[in-house]
Amino acid sequence: MTTDTPMQLGMIGLGRMGANLVRRLMRDGHHCVVYDLNESAVRELEGEGAVAAGSLREVVAKLERPRAVWLMLPAAVVQPTLDQLAELLDVDDAVIDGGNSYYRDDIARSAQLAPRRIHYLDCGTSGGVWGLERGYCLMIGGDPEPVARLGPVFRTIAPGTGSAEPTPSRRTDGTAPEGYLHCGPSGAGHFVKMVHNGVEYGMMAAIAEGLSIIEHADAGLRKRTVDAETAPLREPEAYQYEIDVGEVAEVWRRGSVVGSWLVDLTADALARSPKLEEFTGRVSDSGEGRWTVLAAVDEGVPAAVITTALTDRFQSRGLGEFADRVLSAMRSEFGGHSEKRSRP
Amino acid sequence: MTTDTPMQLGMIGLGRMGANLVRRLMRDGHHCVVYDLNESAVRELEGEGAVAAGSLREVVAKLERPRAVWLMLPAAVVQPTLDQLAELLDVDDAVIDGGNSYYRDDIARSAQLAPRRIHYLDCGTSGGVWGLERGYCLMIGGDPEPVARLGPVFRTIAPGTGSAEPTPSRRTDGTAPEGYLHCGPSGAGHFVKMVHNGVEYGMMAAIAEGLSIIEHADAGLRKRTVDAETAPLREPEAYQYEIDVGEVAEVWRRGSVVGSWLVDLTADALARSPKLEEFTGRVSDSGEGRWTVLAAVDEGVPAAVITTALTDRFQSRGLGEFADRVLSAMRSEFGGHSEKRSRP
Amino acid sequence: MTTDTPMQLGMIGLGRMGANLVRRLMRDGHHCVVYDLNESAVRELEGEGAVAAGSLREVVAKLERPRAVWLMLPAAVVQPTLDQLAELLDVDDAVIDGGNSYYRDDIARSAQLAPRRIHYLDCGTSGGVWGLERGYCLMIGGDPEPVARLGPVFRTIAPGTGSAEPTPSRRTDGTAPEGYLHCGPSGAGHFVKMVHNGVEYGMMAAIAEGLSIIEHADAGLRKRTVDAETAPLREPEAYQYEIDVGEVAEVWRRGSVVGSWLVDLTADALARSPKLEEFTGRVSDSGEGRWTVLAAVDEGVPAAVITTALTDRFQSRGLGEFADRVLSAMRSEFGGHSEKRSRP
């Protein structure tokens, strides 16, 4: 428990992340007014100590000024909710968008609220399903004043300094060691979160590729088709290993250079299911990875690894099929079956 | 018909390429002694004017010294055939390997024949099923003397100067404008052919990707699933085109910067089958592309495009599935279904 | 010379491409009214038979209705020119934008002119400095009627059917074999041209990488630094080739699978300058490549090769330097110089 003064916060959207944010806030003594279209989600948190609200208007009514209302909503619902909220809030109130909005929308939304002097903060929130326990990493954009005012809220949600060793060379002040950061004006928070997810794609792909190379270190033990279409393995004796990739992930968790939360999670997944047969390998992508690539292209910055990681996800879902059929068609044209294609 | 003196050549291996080489040679007045395990292939060419042989020994017996024997064999059969031939040939005879051998094998084979002063030429041969008509591009490695001696043979097989406009700035002599080139000592021919195929992979992929982007220019007309896992298309109005990719390939054949034989072939394939439904998109790779990447890595030369083209072929055949399952597992770990994975 | 009826065309912008389009049109009997801010460019074409104009208004005045005005302008000048022209033109007149506009701008411009029933055609034009001689490949977007009306103009500018062999399997009609294509509604022409340039980036990179691998086939002959930071070449004996890459480009022009206009041009460049010392290797990119990648990402289509080719151009201009410094910093952190970084 921090020593900060308790604050009031409205939470709109009580999915897993919204609900866990409320729990983490209440644990630390803050007061939450909660609302969701799904009434049972509201009831559940009311049972845990939150103040229930039946509408946006009620959320606003139950908060003291200057208010703070946090949106934890699917991307498609943010704008209409914000449009309604804008009519209900007063000068100096603050809206925090904690979802995965595109940072360019933040710029527009901030401009939309500015004439009414309502603050709009974009707050990229990383931590997933473990956030309740570990805390969430917060990347925030918007005006400095409301960011400062909401310090106790951010401090509670973030993991805190104790969650990692101090950075040895660090001398500067600031909130980053607590796990939250005011990155800049509107959009800066979601910009940094967007790139965070791009980095995440690249790191995940690196780990997955490496484990796949290890999983296939038995290539020399497998029978290969022998025909003109299949490249033979020249030195099968060099690929005779049957290595337990789950154990490899586990050992990499300690003392290695690749030690990371993603390796921790991978070790966990492989401990439960050594061959991961329950997965099909169709890997979704959900916006931030794409936007990261668009930003890199706009900036003219090489980001080949992140881009490749995104492209590979497209491939995993079969989106390269037309291109692959074109390749097969070309190979057929120049390499085979000429009898069917003689010139007139 | 060239004005060169007719030469004698033994051809071992009468698959499509071997047989067409013989036809092209005979058309130009050369004399061919032909052999294949498949007797009917021998008979067919005998009917067209070739001298049939029933064994390697007979091939050798029917040629005058210094002999020239061309191997057009599957990679796996080259070495045993060469071992037998080496016993039958004499000083100054030449063996030409016209297949897709790894250039490192050429170095070893050349060394194997050297003590007996038999020449070994490695001859990368490009042209596919159209070679009989267009001629074959020949990339040759080995000693200069037998390469020069066999000039009339190479000149006949190659497309000849008339097959492309002269290069405006070219002043040097040499045989490259005729479509064959002595690239260097043993292995140099197959080295250049190997890289040629690497370039081919990259060019093919570029064309296929481009046509795929055009084929999907109707993305804004298609329904997308709306859920947290699917990145929404922000500006569907910009992707409302239904463009005929076959017509695009056809128009690119004339005057465009991407004009190429591969675009010609693609236009042909799409003219026959606009959606290429007969192909599954599982794209084989057959050695040279892999070896090209290995060479680039050994040399420390960046070859990201060629490497990516190779990797994409692996992807097209499902070889990335384990890595993709690892990705799905990680996503599940940090993003979903926490209820099943709570800590003890 | 075609048998089409001669047409009238206004040409705005007499840079190299605009001027050469006029020349090609006049050669074929068409009448051109020409205008450029640079008066001497106007005089020069007047001397070759064009009708000179001193202003946009004069161009319009000197053309009969329905008029056709072709813009061949730098991207930044298209919109203001169009704004002025729109005031001068009449119902059924057509503006053709032959430059490298972003296809999304075409959609907007077409909508801007629609209320006045002026047609806007976007016409991607490929051919570069050789177009006067070879003809230009034209990829056109807009309404069908003005595209049909301007057929004689497009037919003259395009290379014509004789510029490539007929596609063997082709049975459909259409203009693609003449070298121009109506790709779809507004923007479709520049969309296809944009992707064409993306393909061009990929093909160029494939060729350049391949020649670089061949150029470095002498890696085993070069001295390498021996230290812990430099990966040793395990088998230097496999990299002993000094191959003339200009000769390789020349031989690939005939009969090979990679035969293409780009290989033709490369052979020409290397014939003039075997080591290309006059180039620094800082490779520009000029919009279309970036837009192609953005389109692929929006569509969710894998385009790893085109994307990599773009990224490599960024790298060639040093735009990856910050990322590379971060890598060096990490390597220093975990691998070296610990004495300077001891924990407090």
Next chain:
Amino acid sequence: MTTDTPMQLGMIGLGRMGANLVRRLMRDGHHCVVYDLNESAVRELEGEGAVAAGSLREVVAKLERPRAVWLMLPAAVVQPTLDQLAELLDVDDAVIDGGNSYYRDDIARSAQLAPRRIHYLDCGTSGGVWGLERGYCLMIGGDPEPVARLGPVFRTIAPGTGSAEPTPSRRTDGTAPEGYLHCGPSGAGHFVKMVHNGVEYGMMAAIAEGLSIIEHADAGLRKRTVDAETAPLREPEAYQYEIDVGEVAEVWRRGSVVGSWLVDLTADALARSPKLEEFTGRVSDSGEGRWTVLAAVDEGVPAAVITTALTDRFQSRGLGEFADRVLSAMRSEFGGHSEKRSRP
């Protein structure tokens, strides 16, 4: 301190890693006989409690059978040292190669020692300059018996279970949670370490690219050259952020999905030097990354991200220059300066 029985170990090679291994072993009560060509390194450790040796022979003489001798040597020195050691050791003795040998050399070395019944263990050792404090992650190949026998040594060198939270789903026994793993027969240890470094390359590149995209989020504030060669930034208003990348790295250390030791180190480097001006961005690669790519190609496993990370290091050192000059030459051919290149 563990409760294991103290063991005896010979250490050959007292560079930073070798010396720190000795210190970590002695701290835990093990007895070390140390040798290096550099006498002062031997003296220094003697001063800290090690037994000094003046030759390989002396090392062997001072150890009781069955002996264990650990080699911590530059790659080039391993084989000659092993050749000498092989003559001195007895049946059942064990040699551990803790350096970065290529796993294929391990297979050969193990076979070399097998007839004399001397064990050869390959032990990939990760941890860098922080290993003395954090412990080293050990990936071991070779016969099970000596791996088991040397358990107390490995246990001391490895970080131990306390260095990371337990993996929640893990039920299996084994040593991986202590930070060392017997991966399989000879070569398996270095194989896994090799791939570990490949993963490291990919993760590092992902982080570096992401921070670079954030560093350049001010692209809209910078002046761009306006010419036909430079792609304009269409929406400069979206790139107006001046974000402190060091603070971003710091905040990502807590609660984010990308949390990792590499991000820890990056935050430390940026805390010391916010713009990293002391680095030039020429990033070395030292063997394992290359070998990982070769293995992926041999296995036919897509590893696009790791490969791209390697290629980018080549680029950072200017190794793509020839290819880039070829690109510039092509662009000049088709796009510019035609006057110098007219056909004869």
